[in-house]
Amino acid sequence: MEPVRAKVCGLTRAEDALAAERLGAWAVGFVFAPSKRRVTPEQAAAIGARLGPFVMRVGVFVDAPPDEVLAVARTARLGAVQLHGREPPEWAEALRRHLPVIKAVRLSGPPDPALLTYPADALLADGPRPGSGEAYDWGWLEPLADHPRLIVAGGLSPERLPELFARLCPYAVDVSSGVESAPGVKDEARLRAFLQRVRRGCG
């Protein structure tokens, strides 16, 4: 059975990042765009430095030009970048010469199938307002179903994973507010419940 990978996004505290690693997250995300969870590159570097070598550090950006993204990635020691805005494909191509790129799409209806040709290493399907916990109709993911690396995000929680996995088996899931007690503060019990369910997979 293929594993389902998990990324815990919107980290602002080392203790939450360490809990995510200990409980089995494959990746942690740092938001560098305007957000209640925004961190500086230096804060992300300090949190990332506490983690072991096998946890991917992902930086979340919204419409930041490639030079800016690469400068942040160097300081924060990121392993991959997640583009959450309307970045032109040329920006993703430029970034992919240096780092893996995850293209995020905000869904308020079924996505344009042209998204499948966007130059990215993975696609992330998010809710209409990232980090808000707002969900969407998973039926809208149909046009992206054949993508080999589809990451499902947006309003996920330990309670909603069983229904998601009964409907589709994505490459990975991404969660932020569904495992929080306050913006940027993760709740260890909810994190544990989420990651335990992910580890059991779709079967």
Ligand SMILES: O=C(O)c1ccccc1NCC(=O)[C@H](O)[C@H](O)COP(=O)(O)O
């Ligand atoms: O978290 C934010 O505030 C944010 C702001 C701007 C762009 C992206 C942002 N977050 C990215 C994510 O963390 C994902 O959208 C997240 O996993 C899904 O959020 P949630 O619905 O809260 O689980």
